[in-house]
Amino acid sequence: MIVLGIETSCDETAAAIISDEGGRPRILSNQVLSQHEDHRPFGGIVPEVAARAHLRHVDRLIKDALAEAGIDFSELDGVAATGGPGLIGGVIVGVMSGKAIAAVHDLPFIAVNHLEGHALTARLTDQVAFPYLLLLVSGGHCQILAVEGVGAYQRFGTTVDDAIGEAFDKTAKMLGLGYPGGPALEQAAQKGDPERFKLPRPMRGREGCDFSFSGLKTAVRQVVQNLDQPPTEKDVADIAASFHAAVADVLQDRCRHGIERFRRRHGDDVTLVVAGGVAANRTLRDALAGLCKAEQATLVCPPINLCTDNAAMIAWAGIERLRQGSVDDLAFAPRPRWPLDPDAPAAIGAGVKA
Ligand code: KG4
Ligand code: ZN
Secondary structure, three states, rough: OOOEEEOOOOOOOEEEEEEEEEEEEEEEEEEEEEEEHHOOOOOHOOOOHHHHHHHHHHHHHHHHHHHOOOOHHOOOEEEEEEEOOOHHHHHHHHHHHHHHHHOOOOEEEEEHHHHHHHHHHHHHHHOOOEEEEEEEEOOEEEOOOOOEEEEEEEEEEEOOOHHHHHHHHHHHHHHOOOOOOHHHHHHHHHOOOOOOOOOOOOOOOOOOOOOOOHHHHHHHHHHHHOOOOOOOOOHHHHHHHHHHHHHHHHHHEEEEEEEEHHHHHHHOOOEEEEOOOOHHHHHHHHHHHHHHHHHHHHHEOOHHHOOOOOOOOHHHHHHHHHHHOOOOOOOOOOOOOOOOOOOOOOOOOOOOOO
């Protein structure tokens, strides 16, 4: 089975081709074009700029993905495109491209939930079996879920305010580190003292698996304001390191609760999978490795280039869906909001983003 994946839901235009022969998946190509330079002058993603950039580049990326894989359209068994959630203009570009290719070449079309793409990546890279526990940490989300099958998710917790990636990006912005903030903040923290500033650990010790990051962001702002002068390089490093320490503590605590709940539902064996762009962060990976060691759980972290947005995960989710016979017709309408577990109760005190 060979599937083309297209990803255009945020600020990466991506196309990839995956083959799967008897349960042995191979990434035949993985083209990613980041729009960071387009958005940097604005200090964040501008949806209209993103949609236009996707439109400009998506055809070429698909062509490059086919060339890198050494195949043409006739060898495909399906076309998968991110159908949401995400910035609607970009999602429309990818969905229309996927539908056009599917219609012209008479192929099945699969509209993939972007979050499902992140959620199933560990099955592409590490052949992780269902069920497993998932920590999904990205620019738009922060959730803990039990992944019980393709399309079968139980959400244990989510953020009641900001996504974790947003917290990284906004903190980086306050420290003058530019966009995208996550990698810059991680870099800045390398030489910092994580003990110098006592930042809050929102939700730590609370029942359940929900998150909150807005208080942490406010605390960082206060620390910056309380400095006698604009932050020096050392101040920035120490704030960045203190921020990492706070986030690491929170993730450990929330995931510990997640592991307990997963065990009550599925038994002792737990594999914790980390996915989404923030999973690229080494400090957080180390914190989760420590937790899993203590809890006797197995940690799976996909390679960094498959944690941040890419189309290989979309092609792979397409293969998993195609195997189940779950395809979409050409009337599929892009979905700016598309929860993985639509039945999950809303988090207490949650704003619209939960
Ligand atoms: O999954 P992703 O590529 O896009 C979304 O679906 O949101 O995640 C992007 C987010 C951004 O907030 C970015 O700052 C963050 O992931 N990120 C990181 C790192 N690399 C990317 N955050 C912390 N540390 C990193 N190394
Ligand atoms: Zn993502």
